[in-house]
Amino acid sequence: MATRHLYVVRHGAADPFGELTEAGARQSELLADRLARLPVDAVWHSPLPRAERCAHIIGARLPGVPVRAADELLDHVPHVPEDPPPAWAGFFDGYDRAEADDGRRRADALVERFACPAPAEAFEVLVTHAYQVAWLVRHALGAPVExxxxxxxxxxxxxxxxxRDGAAPALLLYNDMGHLPADLRWTGFGPGVRP
Structure with a gap:
């Protein structure tokens, strides 16, 4: 039975203009060193510059592995709740039904393309964005959309x-930063105590 092994990552740290920073490039190099131990068949990335550059840094350390864009990995809000939790109400303020429907279509396309068994054994790296990683994890766990x-x-x-065919998805690892030194962990998060 063929297994699709997905290694899903959020791009490296980026500046306010969406370009990978020096820290983001270093994070990408360290991740590439970790992934180089695996039999990677392909690196797929969001078409946005921060994800594309991160993917090409990874690909440079994986000789012969193709690096390609996948529109399904584009950054978007995958689900807009009808009645968002109070803590998130401001985040969703302004999303209209057309934007919500478009986000849901994109989320469905992401799952249809990547969250399924492959016809042959496959080891794929997806360089995407935080919301898409969260959506794939939520889907793998069969958790409610919210x-x-x-x-x-x-x-x-x-x-x-x-x-795998005939089996529920298996979440093996989530948000693991073991390849990063302490000063490169937790970028993109707000202030607070982190392990």
């Missing part, structure tokens, strides 16, 4: 999910 809201994701943190 649960993606509370799943944080650090820059270049590694999440591993396996998909």
């Amino acid at each position: 649960r993606w809201l509370e799943l944080g994701c650090g820059n270049t943190a590694l999440t591993a999910i396996e998909y």
